[in-house]
Amino acid sequence: MKNMLKGLGAALCVALPLLAQAPADAATPAGAGAADQALVQRGAYLAQLGDCAACHTAPKGKPFAGGLPMNTPMGRIYVTNITPDAQAGIGGYTEADFARALREGVAKDGHNLYPAMPYPSYAKVNDDDVKALYAFFMHGVAPVQQANRESDIKWPLNMRWPLMFWNMAFLQKGAYRDKPGKDVAWNRGAYLVQGLGHCGSCHTPRGVAFQESALDESGSAFLSGALLDGWFASNLTGEHNSGLGRWSDEDLRTFLKTGANRHASAFGAMTSVINNSTQALSDQDVAAVSAYLKSLPPVGGNGAPAYTYDPQATKVSLDRPANDAGARVYTAYCMHCHGVDGRGFAPMLAPLAGNPNVLAKDASSLINVTLNGTGDLVINGVPSPYPMPGFAAVLDDKQIADVLSFVRAGWNNGAPAVGAAEVAKLRQSTQAGR
Structure with a gap:
């Protein structure tokens, strides 16, 4: 990984992929009086908006109690407890402590949080919303006495002081202000x-x-x-x-x-x-x-002409799959869900023709989802009936490269081919520890 400053780089580079670790604190829990329930409910909504549970609730764990493991090249870390428990969580945080951690990335005891805790974004959260979030985490979340686990990141890569310089360079303080001329x-x-x-x-x-x-x-x-x-x-x-x-x-x-x-x-x-x-x-x-x-102007892309659907050439290949290695894999493993026409059965089964993820210059997501599948979408408590299965144990690197190259060229998608070496690299990185 590249460094920003010599002498600081090693600690800084490992910082960014890691989740912030809140210190254990023995202070008395904040807000002894009854909380304003409307404020707590508003904070609950804002916590969902911020997707706090995704990082701070482990599978089958108690809400916001931490424990979710994250693997990094330097070792494993564990997401921390942000319940209002006074010893293991953030129960000792005042509202000012909470606001500083949320918007500036500095914990109650003064240590810097890793910027994978997205405080550069949360810096824009206004005071009223910070107050509501604080009310929710102090009064709407059950305290859990689950100790935080230390990471196994070794010295000197676990040093946090270089993050002060990172913040000086990249943290833009101040809540969002409405843009003139916008509704x-x-x-x-x-x-x-x-x-x-x-x-x-x-x-x-x-x-x-x-x-x-x-x-x-x-x-x-x-x-x-x-x-x-x-x-x-x-x-x-x-x-x-x-x-x-x-x-x-x-x-x-x-x-x-x-x-x-x-x-x-x-x-x-x-x-x-x-x-x-x-x-x-x-x-x-x-x-x-x-x-x-929808107001953002177009940026990026793979340089291809604007997509228009055309199934003819692909249909010919699928009619004679023996002549095309990618078509053979597609007819055997993909066609029953995604169709001869590549349009799938949206929204239940995703289309491949014109799909923005298929047309992207970087094929990493396509390789990853083909290897490993994806988790269930759960909408209003109901899991999706047709999640994408993983094919890592079924197809080798060349077969996956062939079928993805076929898909990225098919139905006039016009996206670059995928190489077996790309698949092998992602297989190795995503299958480690499974």
Whole structure:
């Protein structure tokens, strides 16, 4: 990994992939009086908007008690307890302590949090919302006396002091301010996307110090797509092929509420976002997010002409699969769900023709989901009936490369081919420890 500053680089580089660790604190829990229940409920909604549970609740664990393991090249860390338990959690935090940790990445005892806790985005959260979040975590979450586990990151890579310099360079303090000339819905959407929604944390490319290349629409790279942990987080700008350029407002609102529409289905980390966060948004907030995202000009893409559907050449290959290695794999393993026409059975089964994830220049997500499948979308408590299965144990690297190259060329998709070496690399990184 690249360094920002010599002498600081090793500690800083390991910092960014890791989750923030809150200290155990023996102080008396804050807010002894009865909490304003309306404020607590508002905080609960905001915590869903921020998708706090995705990181701070382990599978089969108690809400917000931490314990979720994360593997890094330097060792394993464990997500921490943010319940109001005074010893193991954040029960000793005052509202000011909480606000500082949330928006500045500095814990109660003064140590710096790793920026994988998306405080560069949360810096934009306004005071009223911070107050509501604090009320929820102190009075709407059950305290859990589950001790935090120490990471096995060894010295000197576990040092945090270099993060002070990272913050000086990249943290922009100050809550979001409405942009003049924009309407209420646009500004609300911008506040949600840039702040608690922290969409840029995944969907914006990183610089050499692993900082987000842009924090709002004033930067051309903002939400243009980025590689993260073996997935390519999609382009959310108006780019015609790999972005949202062909999506209507209704398409986008449907996707945020259900994780699927006529263009694509959620997979990878986005499944958790849909399950834990966006499906719970109010219709007004979903409309605001859509209004903001649909306003972003096109950026990125693979340089191909604007996509138009054409099934003819692909149909010929599927009629004679013996002549095409990718067509053979497709007819055997893929066609019954995604169809001869590549249009699948949306939204139940994702289309491949014109799917933005198929058209993206980076094929990492396609390789990853083919190898490992994806978790269930769970909408209103009901799991999706047809999750994508993994084929790592069924298909070798060449077969996966062949079928994905076929799909990326098929139905006039016109995306670059996939090599077996790309598949082998992701197989190794994603299958480790399984």
